[in-house]
Amino acid sequence: MEFDTSSPIWLQLVTEFSRRIVTDEWRAGEKIPGVRELALQFGVNPNTVQRALVEMERDGLCRSERTTGRFVTEDIRRINALRRALVTEAADDYIRLSRGLRMEAQEAVTLVHERWNNHDSADPHRAGTEG
16 A cells, blocks of 8 residues: 555555455454554554554444454444445545536536446446446
8 A cells, every 4th residue: 555645644544444344354343453463564653553543443443352452343334334435535526526627417427327337347246236
């Protein structure tokens, strides 16, 4: 993962860890890798990973058990809300960009449908699903 210098690394880690949760890379109730392991994986200071995980605990995305480590929340509604928030943020970025490029709303929507269908046909896990 390459970090963006315009945003704090711990915040970028929160985004990456959140992505892992909503994509089931880190499943509900599953133990999250340790701080040192994540620090090595991302090439950052353990304190940076710790700060990201503390923020995720505050947001209710994980819980800490004193002797066994951290675990992904089992609250599926919270995970679904996180997924929706991440997609909403991306949609808002797309809308701002489209408007900035003077694209009409219907053209932007049509483009999303076209791209969605192209991705469905290229992804065997998504082919045949409704979007």
